[in-house]
Amino acid sequence: MAKSKRKPKKASVSANRVAELAGVSRSAVSRTFTDGASVSAETRAKVLAAAERLGYHVNHLARGLIHHRSGIICLIVAEMQTPYQAAFVDMATRRLQAIGKVVMVLNATGQPANVEAALRQTLNYRADATVVVSGSPPASLIETCIENGQRVILINRDDAAAGPHVVMVDNDTAAREAMLMLRRAGCVRLAVISSTAGTPSIIARERAFAAAAQEQGLEVQIVRAGPTGYAAGADGARQVLALSSRPEGVFCTTDLLALGFMDAARQEFCLRVPEDLCVIGFDDIPEAGWLGYNLTTFRQPIEEIVSQIAQILETEDEEDTGPRCLPVQVVWRRTVRP
Amino acid sequence: MAKSKRKPKKASVSANRVAELAGVSRSAVSRTFTDGASVSAETRAKVLAAAERLGYHVNHLARGLIHHRSGIICLIVAEMQTPYQAAFVDMATRRLQAIGKVVMVLNATGQPANVEAALRQTLNYRADATVVVSGSPPASLIETCIENGQRVILINRDDAAAGPHVVMVDNDTAAREAMLMLRRAGCVRLAVISSTAGTPSIIARERAFAAAAQEQGLEVQIVRAGPTGYAAGADGARQVLALSSRPEGVFCTTDLLALGFMDAARQEFCLRVPEDLCVIGFDDIPEAGWLGYNLTTFRQPIEEIVSQIAQILETEDEEDTGPRCLPVQVVWRRTVRP
DNA sequence: CCATCAATTGCACAGCCTTGCAACAAAACT
DNA sequence: AGTTTTGTTGCAAGGCTGTGCAATTGATGG
Structure with a gap:
């Protein structure tokens, strides 16, 4: 009598009905749809006809009940409307579908509690694996996942120590390279435009850039003007360019930040890029290649990341191969003087 | 012996084990986790402790087996990396999660056969409903869905006649309004920049704009330079602005097209917007509000669309309420002279 | 003290599928 | 022809849960 009570509509057709119509046993129907099972061509044809x-x-659902694996991969993600996350989800769904999986997207935007709720769903649906792209799931729940024979794959978040698989990108090398690129372009006063999000990736980029600069004896100003996004980039520009000695080279920890930064620099401070100001981003989202920006940036190897995920999924043994670290590639465009 | 054979890992804990540990019957466990079932506070506590x-x-999976409804909503979508689609998926996952559903994303990018495969998965997992955002599913499969008690919700595609629920946006009114806006800005030579995708929405926008212009005795040039996206917009600009009598007012059937168009117009033809050229887009993606663009456009009411979906899902009766058409709102920015 | 009632609990079945096992038929071989 | 091999097929059990029904319990009222 509860509100959640729904009439079961029309019961969907089951293997029983097909067997009946085809004049064979239910097993035959099952085997027809099971790869590698033994069925004669004749009965198979009868079954297929009846099924059709x-x-x-x-x-x-029933199949998953038996196999203890549902064929579902859960993707825990947040801020899905940002270009990078969207591209990732797009690529992941495509690739995983290609290897016979199906993707359940759990949106963990907002409170950290949402991540927990998402991970619960993962367990409820007996997902084959869980890919965490955003948010930091509580260690206890990860443990539960693994104890239940589930796999957890963390993308770009190395915080959780052992257990889950980790795929990450070589933020350090990229950030150091960015520093050298700006240095070679003749920039002396440097700044990092970052965000308050404080994800492992972003922190790593900030740190590595700052460390590299310090090794060269250069000071770096780090600005975090808000949550990762276009607006925070623009605000960062307003903070940093209003100073008497404005930076000549800027490393933005995200392309979206870089685009906001550039727009504010050009519109509100009448600065030219790269003549007055060199800018480097990170991610290589499609917008970075637009005519108005031509942002020099680092390409996140999304296909490779997803390939690693697919590879982990197709591997039998639960060997912890340690974190997999993928190289990023610099994309030269026109926001840094050569 | 097939390659797909996997060892079932560790069997996950079932209600049986919990019942055993709590010293109650398995039914008690089941009832503890069922809303509105009759369990004493005492046993409930014991069960919860054991479960924890x-x-x-x-x-x-098992629960869905009984209820004939899995709690899964399938979302069939393509080109998910585009800002509009990404925003839609983001909003949909959030809202549907909030009402206790979970979203399975099926990427139908590429061949039309992919849509069919996606719709098959929908049936395999006994989804409560299927939301089709992209692609045109074959009518026969839609029929199968409905016969199996599943709901099909079509977004912005009115092609399928009866049966499924349809939620759409008032493309016609918006496109006519766009025409009037350009007219009032003093534009005489008009153009529509569109794409070769040929989705119902885009076709509707083209047609309505052209019809409105014709009523005023104005000629309209329609250009389709490629698949919906930034590049096609830029190519459209190259085609249309190279002519001796270039248009003064342009309606782009998508924001992404508009942004590409504007960039090419400014960079490659040194035209100023809106002084030399007025531009109107459609969708109101975040990029349209960026400082460098300030695109006047029409806001797709994503929240309202998703609300409609939620409402359909929560309605008991299968009454076909006919297509629901939502109004779009004009977002005045600075690419049209007032 | 007994009857009545409500609340709780356990049993057993249903829901749909896969698969080991045994039975069976046909084909291949000696 | 008899025997072995190979390939099919059906039976029945198992996987996990929700729920109708009947039984039990405790409380309430006369």
């Missing part, structure tokens, strides 16, 4: 006529589709 | 200790999570 009735609109039968194997119930993956 | 064992890391038990209700198996939604």
Whole structure:
């Protein structure tokens, strides 16, 4: 009588009905739809015909019940409307579908509690694996996942020590390279435009850039004007360019920050890029290549990251191969003087 | 023996084990996790304690098996990396999670066959409903969905006649309004920059704009330079602005097209917007509000669309309320002279 | 003290599928 | 022809949960 009570509509057609119509046993139907099972061509044909006529589709819920694996991969993600995350989800769904998986997207935007709720769903649906792109899941829940035979794959977040698989990108090398690029362009006063999000990736980029600069005896100003995004980049520009000695070279920890920064620099401070100011981003989102920006940046190897995920999924053994670190590639465009 | 054979890892903990540990029947466990079931506070507490200790999570696969509804909503989408689609998926996952559903994303980018495969998965997992955002599913499969008691919700595609629910946006009124806005800004030579995608929405916008212009006795040039996106917008500009009598007012059927168009117009033809050229877009993606663009456009009411979806899902009766058409709102910025 | 009632609990079945096992038929071989 | 091999097929059990029904319990009222 509760509000959640729904009438079961029309029961969907089951293997029983197909078997009946085809004049074979239910097992035969099952085997027809199971790879590698032993069925004669004749019965197979009969079954397929009957299935087609009735609109039968194997119930993956029941199948998952038996196999202890549902074929579902959970993707825990937040801020999905940002270009980088969107591109990632796009690529991931495509690749994982190609290897016969299906992706359940759990949006963990907002409170950290949402990550926990998302991870719970993962367990409820007996997902084959969980890919965490955003947010930091509580260690206890990760443990539960693993104890239940589930795999957890962390992308660009090395905080959780052992257990889950980790795929990350070589933020350090990239950030150091960025510093050298600005240095070679003749920039002396440097700044990092970053965000208050404080994700492992962003922190790593800030730190590595600052460390590299310090080794050269250069001072770096770090500005975090808000949550990662265009607006924070623009605000960062307003903070940093109003100073008497404005920076000549800027490393933005995200492309979106870089684009906001450049727009504010040009519109509100009448600065030219790269003549007055060199800018480097990170991610290589599509917008970075637009005519108005031509942002020099580092390409996140999304395809490779997803390939690593696919590879982990297809590997039998639970060997902890340690974190996999992928190189990033610099994309030269026109916001840094050569 | 097939390659797909996997060892079932560790069997996850079932209600049986919890019942055992708590010293109650398995039914008690089940009822503890069922809303509105009759359990004493005492046993409930015992069960919860045992469940916590064992890391038990209700198996939604088995639950779905009984209820004939899995709690899964399938979202069939393509080109997910584009800002509009990404924003839609973001909003949809958030809202649907809030009403206790979980979203399975099926990427139908590429061949039309992919849509069919996606719709099959929908049936395999006994989804409560399927939301089609991209692609045109074959009518026969939609029929199968409905026969199996599943709901199909089409967004911005009115092609399928009866049966599924349809939520769409008032493209016609918006496009006519766009025409009037350009007219009032004093533009006489008009153009529509569109794409070769040929989705119902885009076609509707083209047609309505052209019809409105014709009523005023104005000629309109329609250019489709490629698949919907930034590049096609820039190419459209190259085609249309190279002519001797270039248009003064341009309606782009998508913001992404508009941004590409504007960039090419400014960079490659040294035209000023809106002094030399007025531009109107459609969607109101975040990029449209960036400082360098300030694009006047029409806001797609994403929240309202998703609200409609939620409302359909929460309605008991399968009454076909006919297509729901939502108004779009004009967002005045600075690419059209007032 | 007994009857009545409500609340709780356990049993057993249903829901849909996969698969080991055994039975079976046909084909291949000696 | 008899025997072994190979390939099919059906039976039945198992996986996990929700729920109708009946039974039990405790409380309430006369």
